[in-house]
Amino acid sequence: MATRRYLQLDVFAARxxxxxxxxxxxxxDGMDTASMQALAAWLNLSETVFFVPMQDPAADYRIRIFTPGSELPFAGHPSVGAAWAALDAGLVDADARALVQECGAGLLPVRVEKTADGKRTIELCTPRRQALSTPPVAIPASLQALAAADAAPVLWSNGPAWWLLRANSAGAVRAFAPDFAAIAAFTNATDATGLVIFAPEAGAGHDVVVRAFCPGDAVNVPEDPVTGSANALVAAWLAAHAALPHADGRYVASQGRELGRDGRVQLRVDADGDVWLGGEVQPVIRGSLDW
Known part of the structure; x- marks a missing residue:
């Protein structure tokens, strides 16, 4: 039985x-898909990443990303965390300021900033959003009541496929009591990873409030604490609707408070329309596993 190095990180976390x-x-290396999926299901975290041999010589490292229920081509908090882990574990030059991640979505640029106290902040360019055709499935009534009057829900993908729903107020996002069975049925019927709701919220240290639900078969996590891919699509939606909170394209999203977390996601939409996703990473567990 192979013993493998294992980390557990807290991503988009100031502490x-x-x-x-x-x-x-x-x-x-040497783990097959079934073993990776079984371990991800057993760990029961929203995602687990596996460092595997690179296939593209332009990459600095390669990962595969698994939820408890399936493999994803891209996900935000696993990508930010993986870049941090590659630096921390010496898989790449520890002083690198630019990296290239290889994953199911292709090659993604990574930028690394170091603070005065030596901590690293990761910023990763996410895959471009794609608008998906909307299947003829009725949106649950609770979501219809939550939606802003001038913003119909849309189904977009940047690897994972998310329903995006601009809520009528930040208070409505915070107070929303999800019907997980209805959301699971809706996302399963539309082949979506999950549903994200959001609204502007001028709070202490953030500009937008976000919640993400993925109780369906693809992920099987009722409410995700802090969701990078969903936040990147929200940033793309805000840019497309000329609704970014700041003229420089930068803002901070708050997610997870309803689950006892206080995740902060740093977003930047650049002049080319690319969405950069970043935040702080905290190591929590260092060890090994036998699987």
């Missing part, structure tokens, strides 16, 4: 316990 946990298997 441990406030973001989204991520499992990281640093030595996944």
């Amino acid at each position: 441990a316990g406030t973001g989204n946990p991520l499992g990281v298997v640093l030595d996944a």
Whole structure:
């Protein structure tokens, strides 16, 4: 039985316990897909990443991303966490300021900033959003009541496919009591990863409030604490509707407070329309696993 290095990180977290946990298997060479999926299901975190041999010589490292229910071509908090882990574990030059991640979505640029106290902040360019055709499935009544009057829900993808619903107020997002069975049926019927609701909220240190629900078969996580791919699509939606909170394209999203977290996601929409996703990462567990 192979012993493999294992990390558990808290991503989009200013301190441990406030973001989204991520499992990281640093030595996944030799693991097949079934083994990776079984371990991700057993760990029961929203995602687990596995470092595997690179296929593209332009990459600095390669990962595969698994939820408890399926493999994803891209996900935000696993990608930010993986870049941090690659630097921390010495899989890449520890002083690198630019990296290239290889994953199911292709090659993604990564930028690394170091603070005065030596901490790293990761910023990753997410895949471009794609608008998907909307299947003829009725949106649950609770979601119809939540939606802003001038913003119909849309189904967009940047790897995972998310329903985006601009809510009528930040208070409505915070107070929303999800019907998980209805959301699961809706996302399963439309082949969506999940549903994200959002609204502007001028709060302490943030500009937008976000919640993401993925109780369906693809992920099987009722409410995700802090969701990078969903936040990146929200940023793309705001840019498309000329509704970014700041003229420079930068803002901070708050997610997870309803689950006892206080995740902060840093977003930037650049002049080319690319969405950059970033935040802080905290190491929580360092060890090994036998699988």
